[in-house]
Amino acid sequence: MKCGNGVVLKPAREWIRSAATCVVVALLGLVVQAPTEAAERSAELRRFEGKIRPLLVTRCGKCHSGPKPKGGLDLVRVTGLMNGGRSGPVVVPGNPTGSLLMQAIRRQGKGRMPPDAPLEESQILELVTWVKNGAVVPGADDKGTRKTGSTITGDDRDWWSFRSLDPGRVPVTPGDQWSRTPIDRYILARLREEKLAPSPEASRRTWIRRATFDLWGLPPTPEAVRAFEVDQASGAFARVVDRLLASPRYGERWSRHWLDVVRYADTNGGGFDYVYPTAWRYRDYVVRAFNRDTPYDRFLLEQLAGDLLEPSQDDQREVDRLLATGMLTLAPKGLGTQDKEQMAMDVVDDQIDVLGRSLMGLTLACARCHDHKFDPVLTADYYALAGIFRSTVSVQDMDKNPSYWPERSLEAPSISRARKRHAEETKEVAAGMSKIITTGNKRVIDDARKRLPEYLLAAAAIYHTRGDRAAVAHWPFDAATGKTVVATVGPGGRLSNVSPQAPEKVPTRVEDGQIGRALRFGKGRVVEADAKALQPLAFAKNGDFSVSTWIRAPKGYTPRTADSVVAATFKSQAMWFIALRPGPYNGVYLRHYSGTSSVDIKPSSDQLPLLVDGKWHHLVVTSDRDADGIMYLDGRVVGRTPIKAVSSIADFGAPVALKLGASTNGFAGDLDDVAIWDRVIDAAEVTRLFQQGTREEVRLDVAVVERKRTRKKATVSVEELLKRHRLVPSIARRLSRELIAAAGRKTSVLHPLTGELPPDVDQVRARVDLDSPALG
Numbered sequence: 001m002k003c004g005n006g007v008v009l010k011p012a013r014e015w016i017r018s019a020a021t022c023v024v025v026a027l028l029g030l031v032v033q034a035p036t037e038a039a040e041r042s043a044e045l046r047r048f049e050g051k052i053r054p055l056l057v058t059r060c061g062k063c064h065s066g067p068k069p070k071g072g073l074d075l076v077r078v079t080g081l082m083n084g085g086r087s088g089p090v091v092v093p094g095n096p097t098g099s100l101l102m103q104a105i106r107r108q109g110k111g112r113m114p115p116d117a118p119l120e121e122s123q124i125l126e127l128v129t130w131v132k133n134g135a136v137v138p139g140a141d142d143k144g145t146r147k148t149g150s151t152i153t154g155d156d157r158d159w160w161s162f163r164s165l166d167p168g169r170v171p172v173t174p175g176d177q178w179s180r181t182p183i184d185r186y187i188l189a190r191l192r193e194e195k196l197a198p199s200p201e202a203s204r205r206t207w208i209r210r211a212t213f214d215l216w217g218l219p220p221t222p223e224a225v226r227a228f229e230v231d232q233a234s235g236a237f238a239r240v241v242d243r244l245l246a247s248p249r250y251g252e253r254w255s256r257h258w259l260d261v262v263r264y265a266d267t268n269g270g271g272f273d274y275v276y277p278t279a280w281r282y283r284d285y286v287v288r289a290f291n292r293d294t295p296y297d298r299f300l301l302e303q304l305a306g307d308l309l310e311p312s313q314d315d316q317r318e319v320d321r322l323l324a325t326g327m328l329t330l331a332p333k334g335l336g337t338q339d340k341e342q343m344a345m346d347v348v349d350d351q352i353d354v355l356g357r358s359l360m361g362l363t364l365a366c367a368r369c370h371d372h373k374f375d376p377v378l379t380a381d382y383y384a385l386a387g388i389f390r391s392t393v394s395v396q397d398m399d400k401n402p403s404y405w406p407e408r409s410l411e412a413p414s415i416s417r418a419r420k421r422h423a424e425e426t427k428e429v430a431a432g433m434s435k436i437i438t439t440g441n442k443r444v445i446d447d448a449r450k451r452l453p454e455y456l457l458a459a460a461a462i463y464h465t466r467g468d469r470a471a472v473a474h475w476p477f478d479a480a481t482g483k484t485v486v487a488t489v490g491p492g493g494r495l496s497n498v499s500p501q502a503p504e505k506v507p508t509r510v511e512d513g514q515i516g517r518a519l520r521f522g523k524g525r526v527v528e529a530d531a532k533a534l535q536p537l538a539f540a541k542n543g544d545f546s547v548s549t550w551i552r553a554p555k556g557y558t559p560r561t562a563d564s565v566v567a568a569t570f571k572s573q574a575m576w577f578i579a580l581r582p583g584p585y586n587g588v589y590l591r592h593y594s595g596t597s598s599v600d601i602k603p604s605s606d607q608l609p610l611l612v613d614g615k616w617h618h619l620v621v622t623s624d625r626d627a628d629g630i631m632y633l634d635g636r637v638v639g640r641t642p643i644k645a646v647s648s649i650a651d652f653g654a655p656v657a658l659k660l661g662a663s664t665n666g667f668a669g670d671l672d673d674v675a676i677w678d679r680v681i682d683a684a685e686v687t688r689l690f691q692q693g694t695r696e697e698v699r700l701d702v703a704v705v706e707r708k709r710t711r712k713k714a715t716v717s718v719e720e721l722l723k724r725h726r727l728v729p730s731i732a733r734r735l736s737r738e739l740i741a742a743a744g745r746k747t748s749v750l751h752p753l754t755g756e757l758p759p760d761v762d763q764v765r766a767r768v769d770l771d772s773p774a775l776g
Helices: 012-018 035-060 078-083 100-105 121-132 182-193 204-216 222-230 236-246 248-261 279-292 296-308 315-323 340-360 364-368 379-390 413-450 452-465 683-693 702-708 718-725 729-742 761-767
Strands: 473-475 493-497 508-510 518-521 525-529 545-552 563-570 575-581 587-593 598-601 617-623 628-633 636-642 655-661 669-677
Touching (some): 204 236, 204 248, 296 315, 452 718, 452 729, 452 761, 518 525, 545 563, 545 683, 575 617, 587 617, 598 636, 617 683, 628 683, 655 669, 718 729
Antiparallel strands (some): 508 518, 525 655
């Protein structure tokens, strides 16, 4: 890789290999002057930065700095110090006596500085020595504390650290027989400056320990030491280095330095110290980059904009270019900060800060509040850069507390290609299956048309006997006392509290129920059904069911979120429940949950105002598992929802718990006459239950209503008819729903079958015009 000035930047490993035989390892600047001169200048620069500059700033800077320094003399900036003020130059290098600055601090001339108190003798001596030794300063372009306001000067641009790299020249030391590489020549020159001689050459045992610790962070194995000690062939040192660099241990060791620079951590930090569950992926990317000897420019580019680079067909490189951007994501975030825009800008500030510190050696973040005091970084430039980072999504869920960081799925190109092939193959197979299913359905429907009388007989049997199965569970809540709840059918229960804060507070009995007594619930207060007697509620994946209850919420009651009224859970992790809930749930809903997905039976318009008027209301929800769920409120249909897609995969086969009341959140209200059926009760039954429960005379509960009902009996059971005629049950059930719809329409061709159950197929033929277009 070449820079703009032609300097060749070699990968890290090549530099390490070229230094394989070095005896001494040192961190050096480029030595471009004669050894003695460079050493003297270096010492004087340290004097200036360590003693002279701080002294001038603290004792003189109050008056002699800023845009209008006293006497036009700025003693804080190097240019001002060396150029002087209105009285002319104040420092004459090499001549303390002739320097106005020295005369002023010695109080020998007109000026007596500092005016408040003289300098100490030791401080004056330091200044005298500095001037006598040439008044060495970093350079005329030294900025000191920037006082130029919102501008960047030529001096700023010419500062040494902003110039292009200068390769300089490799020093030549007379009589050098020690150096083996150009690096050795730099080391030797510096040693001569300090009047030192190179250390004796290390033994092979010492050298391999140093090299292994340096590159791996671990000691060499005894076997590796012995092998190196006996290897007298040319290139032995280089082979050790190559072996160490080729090991994954090298990347694991040296990547730690970069991870420290970019503030890598496994947790977010701050008030919500969440764990970054996938931070290790970025860490491993850095390890791989070191082990691959990734060029430095590519390494930086991937971390700053890897997601914008050209996609690669190589699996690991494609994933790595996305993983690399983790450097910007691993910022400490105040996820719980109330001011979300400030939180986002704090993340941006951290990203700018790590960018400046790690890549440029600059504290860019200082310019967030003001122009940088030392470096040419303006607040305007800071916010120009901040605009770029703010346009990148680094935090999501800004409307929530706490917020979160964005994550994206990573998929290797080979997996994407395989997924695409699989989708195409699946589409092809699905098309073939669809063709087979269509053909099969056509045969089934054609057969059903040919045997329409048999199907209508089975449908009529379903229609006329649909009320034969009474409720499988019914709790009237009419007992006056006791901690148990008696069921007229199904599992009994006990008064309980599922909230650990108040286990002693259980539902209480109230006298003004809709039908006799009722139960009043509050937070955690429930009726827990006997877990050993829940088998009647096992509806498997295709069993229909219905739930009925009278409910009274306090006037103006506001549900917390989903305030449960009835809830059933199953071994399969599936569940269904009824809950009051505001917002898009329109006041109340019954949810079918399969364990992974859900569907809600709810009103089509908001019923919450009605439900919280302080009065009793009759709520019924039916679930036809291969069709629709219907909700009734006070005898009328208020909502219909298709539920087959979810409900048909929800396994309600092994019930483990049934709770009536406030099992979730805290339904604060009353329930009465709760019942569950293992079938869909129809609109006529719902109307009858509502009417019987609101009679002016004695009101009747579910058990009484069902005992009073006149039931029709078929000479042959529905199951027997389906088996005898080899009928498809779902077609027969669908036709039975057509009969329900036809019951109120005398003009319907199917209405004659709703009066009495036909005894056989011939009676079906006699009552129904089988050639009617309505049956097409």
